[in-house]
């Protein structure tokens with residue numbers, strides 16, 4: 150029996166593509182049909198590598214040809230999968246005006262994530278970038294204290310006919326904190342979805358204006374709230390803060406793994422080592438490695454992640470946080486230089502990330518030209 154190609158195509162038109170309302174010939178899934186006597190070869194292209202879908206497509210093709218054309222036809226189905234490459238990607242809606250959103254995470258609590266975030270924000274502002282800081286630490290929001298804006302509340306402003314929250318500004322940084330919406334002495338148990346909703350409002354319903362960088366101070370750990378933030382926001386990259394101590398490093402490792410897992414897939418821009426060593430202010434040459442030496446630096450190497458730099462343990466850094474005047478505001482001190490260094494490295498990694506990954510609407514900074522502090526060696 151000699152089979153006709155046209156009959157085969159007609160039979161294949163009886164197979165529909167799930168959810169598309171088209172048959173596999175119309176949808177382009179059938180790439181080629183060849184007949185040789187009673188033999189048929191059908192080439193199919195599918196958009197998914199899922200085994201059960203491939204199997205089902207093969208069975209459907211066999212059945213359709215046997216039922217509608219010739220019961221004893223010898224059918225061979227070749228399936229090619231046309232799945233797109235999985236690269237780190239920007240998820241969530243683009244936020245007009247915000248070029249880069251950087252999430253700062255830690256794994257372990259109390260390692261200085263908020264201190265690093267606040268000072269990085271100030272360093273970025275000193276370098277001439279437009280900066281916002283979103284304090285998303287639902288367990289212990291600290292930006293209002295660190296920026297001396299505890300008594301402030303964000304005002305409502307009208308933007309294009311819509312009422313929006315205006316971030317509170319200090320030291321050149323625009324700030325919104327989950328702490329603005331809770332009483333200082335009130336214990337608030339934010340459940341994942343509640344916190345995610347509040348954070349979404351602080352991002353999408355806020356008048357951030359134009360920002361080069363929006364830093365998000367995440368809660369410590371790797372829980373539900375991290376997942377919902379990562380999946381609903383167009384995050385450019387993440388920075389992980391750790392002390393050199395083993396318990397902190399183990400959690401930092403989990404933090405990096407969280408950003409790298411398939412459902413999150415956010416590029417890690419680097420690791421910062423906080424409390425790298427203790428230095429008495431009067432003896433800045435003396436270094437005491439109380440939490441261990443180079444732990445986070447070594448972790449960065451093990452995980453093939455950039456090392457952004459180290460911040461020493463200094464009393465004045467704690468004091469400046471407590472009085473609401475971030476230490477990076479100082480001029481000509483080692484602590485200012487340390488924050489400038491990690492910030493410059495973070496910006497460099499953002500630039501690298503933006504060049505090496507496909508362009509997305511959330512990524513805008515592609516050059517550091519024009520920023521003298523950034524170019525400084």
Ligand SMILES: Nc1ncnc2c1ncn2[C@@H]1O[C@H](COP(=O)(O)OP(=O)(O)OP(=O)(O)O)[C@@H](O)[C@H]1O
Pocket residue numbers: 255257258259260261262263264265286289291368369423424460461462463464466467468470471
């Ligand atoms: N390098 C440092 N030198 C001295 N004190 C520091 C340093 N880094 C952080 N601290 C102090 O350690 C304490 C904890 O820091 P911070 O609140 O930034 O940590 P965190 O990781 O954000 O904590 P949380 O788990 O609450 O999110 C604060 O009192 C802060 O001032």
